[in-house]
Amino acid sequence: MNDQGADVLIYTCPFGGGAEESHRLLYRAAAQYTGAAECRWTISHGPKGKPHFTQMTDVHFSITHSGAFWMCAFSDRPVGLDLQKHQPCQREKLSKRFFHPWEDAFLNRRGYLNFFELWTAKESYVKYTGQGITEELENFSVVSQTGEFPHLAGVQFRLLPWQKEYALCLCAQEIGAVHLTEL
Amino acid sequence: MLQLIEEIVYQVTGKNGLTYDTDFVQDLALNSFDVMNIIGKFEDHFDTTIPTRDVWHLHQVKDVIDYLAGRGFTQP
Numbered sequence: 001m002n003d004q005g006a007d008v009l010i011y012t013c014p015f016g017g018g019a020e021e022s023h024r025l026l027y028r029a030a031a032q033y034t035g036a037a038e039c040r041w042t043i044s045h046g047p048k049g050k051p052h053f054t055q056m057t058d059v060h061f062s063i064t065h066s067g068a069f070w071m072c073a074f075s076d077r078p079v080g081l082d083l084q085k086h087q088p089c090q091r092e093k094l095s096k097r098f099f100h101p102w103e104d105a106f107l108n109r110r111g112y113l114n115f116f117e118l119w120t121a122k123e124s125y126v127k128y129t130g131q132g133i134t135e136e137l138e139n140f141s142v143v144s145q146t147g148e149f150p151h152l153a154g155v156q157f158r159l160l161p162w163q164k165e166y167a168l169c170l171c172a173q174e175i176g177a178v179h180l181t182e183l
Numbered sequence: 184m185l186q187l188i189e190e191i192v193y194q195v196t197g198k199n200g201l202t203y204d205t206d207f208v209q210d211l212a213l214n215s216f217d218v219m220n221i222i223g224k225f226e227d228h229f230d231t232t233i234p235t236r237d238v239w240h241l242h243q244v245k246d247v248i249d250y251l252a253g254r255g256f257t258q259p
Contacts, residue, residue: 018210019212064214065214066216084214093223094223098235123216136236137235
């Protein structure tokens with residue numbers, strides 16, 4: 001346990017898709033993270049569907065996948081991780097429809113260039129809290145009233161460098177050291 | 184309606200071969216952004232607003248068809 005914040009280890013690997021494959025990768029990554037020979041822990045789900053290991057309450061994880069990659073963040077504290085490949089979409093329309101007015105104003109000032117970074121920040125937050133995207137996304141903002149991004153009271157965000165055409169964001173109460181490694 | 188859903192999903196994600204039982208997450212491995220992008224396309228097509236809270240209960244293609252039918256959208 002690091003008093004300076006949650007130390008986070010992120011595993012990444014190529015991903016072909018499918019929940020079964022993601023489940024298999026999670027067990028493989030969890031075994032590596034904990035040093036166990038193999039991982040067969042039971043997975044339970046929170047009220048809004050956030051998965052966790054039933055018996056391993058000090059092992060927190062957050063899975064994400066997009067494009068050709070799968071990732072999973074592990075820590076001894078709750079974390080949220082989101083990866084998103086830049087994809088063709090109507091950025092302005094989706095921003096006005098789904099994002100908070102402060103977020104849309106922030107993106108508008110920048111020609112919507114930071115659209116995917118902002119999306120991953122929002123998604124990492126709802127994964128961190130476990131609330132999921134069950135409520136309206138425009139009800140909270142990862143941009144402050146003064147235009148600071150990423151910003152939300154009570155949590156920290158870290159936009160992580162990854163491959164070109166991808167956005168990647170981590171969220172936790174406090175973030176310590178972060179390492180990415182191939183699974 | 185199945186054809187319309189397949190067209191929109193293909194436009195957004197490049198994935199096809201949908202059936203009534205196809206699960207968007209389990210079978211197509213769509214993530215939250217894909218789903219949001221698809222919602223936007225449906226809203227454009229039907230000139231309506233679909234509450235975000237409703238969307239996350241629509242797991243399979245048949246759920247979407249039933250949901251749209253329940254809101255009076257039965258014709259593409």
